[in-house]
Amino acid sequence: MVSQYGNDKGASSRASSAPPLPGGALAPDGSLPGQIAKIGMLGLAAAVGLWAVFPLYAEGRWIGVATVVAVTALIFHVYLSKRTVPAKYLLPGTLLLVAFQVIPVLYTVGTSVTNYGDGHRGTKEQAIAGIEATSVSRTADSADYTLTVAARGDADTGDLVFLLTGPDGSAYAGTDEGLAPLRNATVEDSGKITEAGGYTILAPGEVNRRSGEVEEFAVPTGPGSGIRSSGLSTAYEGEAGRVYDAGCDCVTDTDSGQVFTADNERGGFYAEDGQRVSQGWKVGVGLDNFVRFLTDPTLGSSFLSILTWNLGFAAGTTALVFALGLAVALTLHTRHRLRGRTTYRLLVVLPYAMPSFAMFLLWRDMFNADYGLLNRLLGWDLDWFGDPWTARAAVLLVNLWLGFPYMFLVATGALQAIPRELVQAARIDGAGAWQAFRTVTFPLLMVAMLPILVATFAFNFNNFNAVWLTTEGGPFPTDNPMAGATDLLITYTYRLAFGEAGAQYGYAAAVSVFIFMIVTLISVVALRRSKSLEEVHN
Amino acid sequence: MVRPLLNRRTLLWARRDGWRHLVMWAVLAFALFPILFVVSAALNPLGTLNSSQLVPAGAGLGNFADLLTETRYPRWYLNSVVIAVTNAAATVLLSALAAYVFSRFRFAGRRFGLHGLLVIQMFPQFLAIVAIYLMFAAVTDYWPKIGFNTHWGLMLVYLGGALSINTWLMKGFFDTVPKELDESARVDGATHAQVFFRIMLPLVTPVLAIVGLLVFIATINEFLMASVFLRDPGSQTVALGLYGMVAENRNANFGLFSAGTLLLAVPVLAVFWGLQRFIVEGLTSGAVKG
Numbered sequence: 124m125v126s127q128y129g130n131d132k133g134a135s136s137r138a139s140s141a142p143p144l145p146g147g148a149l150a151p152d153g154s155l156p157g158q159i160a161k162i163g164m165l166g167l168a169a170a171v172g173l174w175a176v177f178p179l180y181a182e183g184r185w186i187g188v189a190t191v192v193a194v195t196a197l198i199f200h201v202y203l204s205k206r207t208v209p210a211k212y213l214l215p216g217t218l219l220l221v222a223f224q225v226i227p228v229l230y231t232v233g234t235s236v237t238n239y240g241d242g243h244r245g246t247k248e249q250a251i252a253g254i255e256a257t258s259v260s261r262t263a264d265s266a267d268y269t270l271t272v273a274a275r276g277d278a279d280t281g282d283l284v285f286l287l288t289g290p291d292g293s294a295y296a297g298t299d300e301g302l303a304p305l306r307n308a309t310v311e312d313s314g315k316i317t318e319a320g321g322y323t324i325l326a327p328g329e330v331n332r333r334s335g336e337v338e339e340f341a342v343p344t345g346p347g348s349g350i351r352s353s354g355l356s357t358a359y360e361g362e363a364g365r366v367y368d369a370g371c372d373c374v375t376d377t378d379s380g381q382v383f384t385a386d387n388e389r390g391g392f393y394a395e396d397g398q399r400v401s402q403g404w405k406v407g408v409g410l411d412n413f414v415r416f417l418t419d420p421t422l423g424s425s426f427l428s429i430l431t432w433n434l435g436f437a438a439g440t441t442a443l444v445f446a447l448g449l450a451v452a453l454t455l456h457t458r459h460r461l462r463g464r465t466t467y468r469l470l471v472v473l474p475y476a477m478p479s480f481a482m483f484l485l486w487r488d489m490f491n492a493d494y495g496l497l498n499r500l501l502g503w504d505l506d507w508f509g510d511p512w513t514a515r516a517a518v519l520l521v522n523l524w525l526g527f528p529y530m531f532l533v534a535t536g537a538l539q540a541i542p543r544e545l546v547q548a549a550r551i552d553g554a555g556a557w558q559a560f561r562t563v564t565f566p567l568l569m570v571a572m573l574p575i576l577v578a579t580f581a582f583n584f585n586n587f588n589a590v591w592l593t594t595e596g597g598p599f600p601t602d603n604p605m606a607g608a609t610d611l612l613i614t615y616t617y618r619l620a621f622g623e624a625g626a627q628y629g630y631a632a633a634v635s636v637f638i639f640m641i642v643t644l645i646s647v648v649a650l651r652r653s654k655s656l657e658e659v660h661n
Numbered sequence: 662m663v664r665p666l667l668n669r670r671t672l673l674w675a676r677r678d679g680w681r682h683l684v685m686w687a688v689l690a691f692a693l694f695p696i697l698f699v700v701s702a703a704l705n706p707l708g709t710l711n712s713s714q715l716v717p718a719g720a721g722l723g724n725f726a727d728l729l730t731e732t733r734y735p736r737w738y739l740n741s742v743v744i745a746v747t748n749a750a751a752t753v754l755l756s757a758l759a760a761y762v763f764s765r766f767r768f769a770g771r772r773f774g775l776h777g778l779l780v781i782q783m784f785p786q787f788l789a790i791v792a793i794y795l796m797f798a799a800v801t802d803y804w805p806k807i808g809f810n811t812h813w814g815l816m817l818v819y820l821g822g823a824l825s826i827n828t829w830l831m832k833g834f835f836d837t838v839p840k841e842l843d844e845s846a847r848v849d850g851a852t853h854a855q856v857f858f859r860i861m862l863p864l865v866t867p868v869l870a871i872v873g874l875l876v877f878i879a880t881i882n883e884f885l886m887a888s889v890f891l892r893d894p895g896s897q898t899v900a901l902g903l904y905g906m907v908a909e910n911r912n913a914n915f916g917l918f919s920a921g922t923l924l925l926a927v928p929v930l931a932v933f934w935g936l937q938r939f940i941v942e943g944l945t946s947g948a949v950k951g
Binding site for chain 2: 154157174175178179182184187208209212213215216217219220222223224225226227228230231234276277280281447450451454455457459461462463467469470471472473474475476477478479480481482484485486489496524528529532533536539540570571574575577578587588628631632635643647
C-alpha cells in the first residue's frame, strides 16, 4: 500500500498547467505500487473467502455461505469503488469489531432473556432424549459394551464421550446427543479403545476424577432406550424408566407412576407437587432474569451497598491514578535539562511492565496478616483483608500501583503535545506558573485525556481481576456470606451465577446487560459534559 | 538529599530541581518495592513463599535454571511474544487507519461510529466470554485452523477490540497535525492513501508507539480469554502457564513463579525502552505543533 509520493499525475497536471482542482485530493487511482498492493489484498480477500466457504458448502450451511459471499462482495465493492473513501479505512477494523465484539454482545443480550444454563441447555427433544437415557435400567436382553471414557478436547474439562465396543467388535462414539459409528479407532482385543481420532482418551486417574460425571452420563439411542455406564469400563443399553408420551406432552415414571407434565414456559417437566425433572430445555423467559435481579431479597438488600462501593472503587481508582500519574508527568516535564530524567522515566513505568495478574497475587501475599511482607516490614499486626475499610484501602492501593504508570505515559504524551507557545504567552501576559497551568495547560490536557479517563473508569468498574485475585470480594459480614465488602457487581454476579448453584448463563447475561446499562449511562453523562465531544460534532 | 549549603548554585538547584528529585525518589520507592520483593523471591534459593524477604538471605539462579529446563516455560514464552507482537502491530495499523478517517473526513455515521466505539467496549467482555466460547465451538468444527487451541483464533478475538479507546487516543493526536499539511499535499495530487502513509503516519509516530506498547502489554497480561482458547499445554501463554504453576502449589513454586514473572517483564521493558525515544521526543518535533 505504500506508494511513491508525488506521483506522475501530480507532475503532469502541473506540466500541462491545468489549474489544480480544489481538493485535487479526489484525484483517483494512485501510483503503480499502490495499485499492485491493492490487487494483492483483494486477491487475498478472495482466497480467504473461498477457504471459508468450502466447509460451509460441504455441510449445506447456506446462511453461512451467503454471509461469507456477502462479506467478500462488500470488501470488493468498498475497495473498487471510488466513492467510499472513509469505508476503505474503516472496513478491516469494523469487520473484526462486528464479528468478535458486537455479535457476542448481541448474543449475550439474546441469552439474557432465556433460562440458558445447567439443566436448560438444548432443545426440548434433546431434554426428552436425555431424560429417557438417564433413566434406563438393565433388562434381561440388555446389550453390553466395553467402555472407554474419552473427552472432546481437554481431558479435565472437555465434553465427555463414551467410546463403546459392541459384542461384535464394532466401535461407536456416544455423546449426549446420540450414538455414531467410530472410524479410525484402534481397538484392542479386550475391546478397549486406545486411540480415536478427534477424541482425547482419559487415563485411569482422569476417569476417576470425573467418575461422578461418568456415572450420570447417558447416551440416548432411540425412543425409550439409552446407554449408561456400569462401573468405569463397561456400559449397557437398557430400557428407559421414564418415558415421554407426545399425546399428553408428559413424562411418566414407570416405577412410581408419577407423571411430569411439560411446562413450555419454564422449559421443564413438572409434577403436580412442583417436583421437577432435572433436565429441561432452553426457553425465552422475557425479562424474568432482570426482575429477579432487582427483586430477589438476597440480591436487593446488598445491591445498593455493592453499587455504591463499585462506583467508589472505579471513581477512586481513576482519580488516584490520574492524580499520581499527572503529578509524576508534571514533575518530569521541564524545559531545562533534568538530571536523571531518562532513568526516572524508565523506572517509573516498571510496575506497568510487570505482568498484572501475577502482581495482584503477589500483593495479596504481601498483605497477608500472618506472614505478609507489609506487616513484617511495618511491625504491625494488621489483618488487612479482615476489616472492610482496610481491605478497600488495600485494593485501591494495589490498583493505584498498577495503574499510575499508564496515566503517566498518557499524561506525558498529552503534555508534550500542548504547544509550548501557549503557556509562554500566558506567562508573558503575567500569569503565574500555577495560573498558567490551571487556565491553559490543564484544560488542554483534559481535552486529550478525558476519553482515557472515561475508559479507565469503565475498565475499573468491571475490574474483575483486581478484586478476585486479591480479596475475592471479602471480608464478608457474618450474616451474609454472599456479598463482601470489596465485591464489585461483577465479582458478586460471578459468585451468584457461576458459584455452587451451577452455571446460569441466562441470569449471568442479564446481570451483565444490567451492568452495561449502568456504565453506559454514567459514561454518556460524563462525555456529554466534555469538550472532546465538540470536536466530534463539527 | 538536599543539604543546605550556602552555595548559590546549590540553592538555585534545590529550588528548581531539588523538589523534583525528592518527589521522584518517593514515587520510585512506592513503585519499586514490590518489584524488589519479586526479584529477591526469584533469587531466593529456597524458592518458597514464607522464606522470601525483601532482601534475600542468599542468592542463586536456581529458580531460573529450573524454570527453563524443567517446565515448558520457553515454549510459553515464545507463544506470548509472538501473539503480543502480532496483535500490537495489527492493532496499531487498523486503529491508525480508522483514526485517520475519523480525524480527516466528514461522512455519514462518523459521530455514531465514534460514540459506538466508546459504548461497545463498556460491555463487560468477561461475561460475553460465554457467547465467544459458544461461537468458537462452532468455528472449531468448521475451520479447525482458527478454532480453539490455535493462536489464530485467539488473535482474531483480540483484534475484534482493535478499534477501541486506542482509536480515540490516536484521533486526538491526528487532530493536532495541521490540516494544511495534508491539504497542500492533496492539492499537489497526492491520493488519500499517500497522504496517510507518507505524511500522517510519520508525524504521528509517537502515538503509534504508545498504542503499540499498550496493546503489547495488555496482550502479554491477558489471561481470561487465553484460558478459554488455549487448553493444549503446548499452545499456552506465559500467563496461563504461571497461573497453573501457582494454582498447583503456591508456596513451593513461589520462586519459580517470581522468576517467570521477571522474565515475562523483560520483553515489555525492552519494547518500552526501545520506544522511549519516540514517546519522549516525538510529539515535540517541528510540524506537529498546532
